[in-house]
Structures are given as C-alpha cells and as structure tokens.
Amino acid sequence: MNQPADSPEPVDADVAALRTLLRHQASTVTVVTAPGAPAVGFTATSFTSVSLEPPIVSFCLNLRSSSWPTVSRSRYVGVHLLGRHQQEVARTFATSGVDRFAAPTRWRVGPEGVPLIEGTLAWLLCRVVDRVAVGDHAIVLAEPELLRHGAGSPLLYHRGRYAGLAEHVEPSACRAA
Numbered sequence: 146m147n148q149p150a151d152s153p154e155p156v157d158a159d160v161a162a163l164r165t166l167l168r169h170q171a172s173t174v175t176v177v178t179a180p181g182a183p184a185v186g187f188t189a190t191s192f193t194s195v196s197l198e199p200p201i202v203s204f205c206l207n208l209r210s211s212s213w214p215t216v217s218r219s220r221y222v223g224v225h226l227l228g229r230h231q232q233e234v235a236r237t238f239a240t241s242g243v244d245r246f247a248a249p250t251r252w253r254v255g256p257e258g259v260p261l262i263e264g265t266l267a268w269l270l271c272r273v274v275d276r277v278a279v280g281d282h283a284i285v286l287a288e289p290e291l292l293r294h295g296a297g298s299p300l301l302y303h304r305g306r307y308a309g310l311a312e313h314v315e316p317s318a319c320r321a322a
Contacts, residue, residue: 171303174231176238176265177204178223180258181215184246188239190302192224200289202271205282211241213283221257221272222287227300228266229309235300256291267294 156162172190179185191205204224206213216222227235238245246252246260255261256270271287301308 168304171301171308174227174235174300174302174307175204176225176227176234176262177206177212177216178225178252178260178262179212179216179219180221180254180260181219184260185212185215186238186245186260186262187212188235192226195286201274201286202269202289203284203286205284207282208278209281216285217276217283219273221259221270222285223255223259223261224269224271224287225262225265226267226294228264229298229300231265231300232307234262234265235302235307266297266299267292 173192175189175192176186177189177192187206187210189204189206191203193203195201195203202224206216234250237243237250251263252260253263259270261268261270269289270291271289273285273287275286277284277286298310301310
C-alpha cells in the first residue's frame with residue numbers, strides 16, 4: 146500500500162492510539178439527563194441520529210459511570226445540545242463528585258420527571274427503547290417524543306478542547322459533493 150510521504154506509519158489500534166485518533170473528530174457536545182433520586186446527568190459527545198423512520202437517536206455511556214445505574218432503569222431521558230456559550234455547563238456535567246444540578250446550572254423538571262437544562266441550543270425528551278452493552282460502554286437507543294430547538298451555534302469538542310463554529314459559513318461550503 147502506498148502512503149503519502151507526509152503520512153506517519155500505521156500503528157496498532159490500541160486504546161491510546163484510538164483515543165488519539167478520535168481527538169481529531171469534532172463532536173457536538175450534549176448533556177444527557179435522567180430522572181431519579183437524585184437525578185443524574187453527564188456530558189456526552191457520542192450523540193447521533195440512528196433512524197428517521199422510526200425516529201431513533203443514540204448515545205453511549207460507560208458502564209462504570211455513576212450515572213449508569215439510573216440511566217439503566219430510566220424509561221425517559223433528556224438530550225440537550227449545548228450552545229457554544231455553555232462550556233461551563235459541559236464542564237460541570239463532565240465533573241465527577243459534584244452536584245451537577247446546583248447553581249449556576251439552570252434547569253426545571255420536564256415531562257416524565259426528566260430534568261431539562263435551560264438555555265440550551267436544543268433538547269429532546271426521549272423514551273428509551275433499548276440498551277446494548279458493548280465492551281465497557283452501553284449504547285442507549287431512544288425515541289424522541291418531544292423537542293425544542295432555537296437558533297445559535299453548537300458547542301463542539303475537538304482535540305481535547307471546547308470550540309464553536311465560525312459565525313459565517315459560505316453557502317457554497319454547505320453543498321454536498
């Protein structure tokens with residue numbers, strides 16, 4: 146196989162190499178919440194659309210996460226797409242051992258008791274339809290039942306840092322090849 150001269154040699158796809166490679170993928174930052182006593186929430190960059198007919202979305206969660214026991218039993222979850230101004234919300238929900246729902250986090254109890262974070266770019270209230278354990282994570286599949294979205298730029302995670310999109314994107318740059 147010919148490789149470009151500026152390309153490094155291939156390496157084994159071990160945990161460290163895969164983690165390094167995945168840092169090159171920009172991901173939308175989401176916070177997933179679930180009702181419970183207490184309610185739980187965590188920052189995730191694994192949210193994606195799975196199907197439009199029927200509508201199904203997914204996110205992944207480490208089976209050792211403190212949020213997993215509650216999410217493993219929850220019938221409903223909230224998925225919040227954070228705006229670029231919400232880096233502190235992302236950091237709060239990514240931090241272990243803190244009350245993620247304490248001030249300054251602004252939230253309310255939504256339908257089915259799901260905590261809904263205020264000021265997000267969008268949120269979905271989803272009914273969990275399946276959980277699939279794969280390695281050290283679970284893939285949670287959920288059907289959106291309610292959603293709210295607004296305008297703004299999403300918060301992204303890339304190369305270990307939060308980032309946002311440029312405010313102006315040329316129309317020609319949006320066309321598919």
